[in-house]
Amino acid sequence: MPRLGSCQVPTAFRTTLEFTLSVIESPPYETPTRSTAPPRHRRTALRASGLLMAALTLLTVAVLSMAVGAKQIPPGEVWHALTDRDAAEYAVVRELRLPRTLLGLLAGAALGVAGAAMQALTRNPLADPGLLGINAGAAAAIATATALFGLGGGTGQVWFALLGAAIVTVGVYAVGGGRAATPARLALAGAALNAALYSYVSAVMLLNAAGLERLRFWTVGSLASADTGTVLRVLPFIAVGLLVALAAARPLNALALGDDAAQALGARPAVARAGVILAITLLCGAATAACGPIVFVGLLVPHLVRALTGPDLRWLLPYCALLAPVLLLGSDVLGRVVGRPGELQVGLITAVVGGPLFLTLVLRTRTTRS
């Protein structure tokens, strides 16, 4: 579409004018769809079947997560162990592995969708709840609560995590939302915030030996402590967060064109932004409260998914919600296999697996140009 320069033209008029110009300038005899891309309905069918594949992959990983561990259960017998009260593995599967798997599903979906929404909101390819310090904000709030009030898990922990996540989300958006903030600068601001918050968390742990004993296991990022109560506590927050994020997909798509164009398309930028910030806060806060600060899931999954779906958030977000848990649960299963007879925490695996991927991303893209 041709640009009209910087003259002040009313938005609606300008849009009409640009559209007319584009029609005039487009060469004649061109079919409405580009010849290389498949027609629209076929593309939709392709994406929908891809979504189905993603769901099947997730199901496979979930079954693996219930089967693999200190006590091996053949994947074929997982369903039997899950439903039959008299099965020998009923207790193991029902009370340990099922909550753990469900928590992995919820937290993974939360982190993946939050990452994708954040990258769209800040228009920044390096946005990630872990790298920008939102998870660390939740961690700092929980550390404070543990030290001051001796808070031990429970719903209170979730609320504190949400508070911490909210403060940092708004702060990061204030710093990184503007157009002047390049990806590298935003990442740097986030890293500095991370350093500050972690040094605070370690100071709290130092002063409080009981807190250290609890928090050192939590700050790695682990699904091991999951029980049914944990899952039920975070479920409502993550469900609401996911719904809000999915509802914001269309306005966010419009916002990618710039505020003026988005308004012309009927979106309300301020409302959309507030909704996305709310969703990110709910998702990151709840996920961090349940399984500790986990990095790289929210960064990598949207990037990998974008190669499949393109930038349309209406497809990107559902794909992320299905494929991010694949990464998280897969890492968890890997940790159980590699760390035998014990296990390695999932936060370590995502850091070690995700880190090199992040580095290749950084070295490949042009964002690193100063």
Place this chain on the structure above:
Amino acid sequence: MIVIRTPGRLSVRLHPRVLAVGAVCLLLTVGVGVLAVGHGEYPMSPADVLRTLTGGGSAAEEFIVTQLRLPRLVTGLAVGTALGLAGAVFQALVRNPLGSPDVLGFTQGAATGALVVVAVGGSSAALAGSAALGGVVTGLLIYLIAWRRGVHGYRLVLVGIGMSAILTGVNGYLMTRVPLMSASRAMLWLTGSLDGRGWSDAVPLLVALVVLVPALLACAPALRMTELGDDAASGLGVSVHRMRMLLLAGAVLLVALSAAAAGPVPFVALTAPHLARRLTRAPGVTLLPAALIGALIIVVADQVALRALPGQLPVGVVTGVIGGGYLVWLLATERRAGRL
């Protein structure tokens, strides 16, 4: 600005304000240092301290000052100087006010080195050595990964951030692998502490300072040239990549050795160069004032931790909390000024 020209072709520019700030910092550091040596179970007046230092005290006073209290002070001063200088070099290399070793992963690398020793079990000397090694190896890795026909600011930053995130995961894992007693020892070390430091802790860092401070200061004019951009600096006769490599190596060594001496004291390397720039109002890189202010910050923070706060809090808690607050303020103002 005063320019002194010698009959040859040498000329030196002197900024009176920079000199004044440096002198005031030095005086304050000496003053706080004397008070610090006088403070403790056996209180001594500043006059007593000065008399003992010049060789006129009793045997007991002599022992208390030179064997118990002076090592702690000297370690603090050396760590502060090293961190302030390294921070100024990093920020100039990265050309961003937030480029400090805390952010770029060197600190986490040193922590990994230390935690491995805590997990395996080893002496304090082994812990310090391993921490220094961890910092240097991390620096080398970051440099090699970021290298692509030379190393540029933002690629270095992003690779550093990635490494820092990976190492944070590894460190968290190592913390869960040790018994609780070792975990609190590791935690104390990770926060940065000057408790119980003797001459053996200070000497390696002091030797490094004697070598590296003049070397880094000699690079300062070239560093100032690169602020014009790599091309302009090359045109003015600066070998940009070689200079960058030398400066980076020197700064990483300083950070690693100071972590070995006192643990990774947070945020000194971030705040000292800023304060230096703001106070001196000098254009461009201010290495020496940053080093002096770094030393002052650590000595003051250690006294605050000892006297004003309850319990035996390490110096890293104070610098961490104050530095964190300063960082938030910095993010807000730099953002408003459009520099971030």
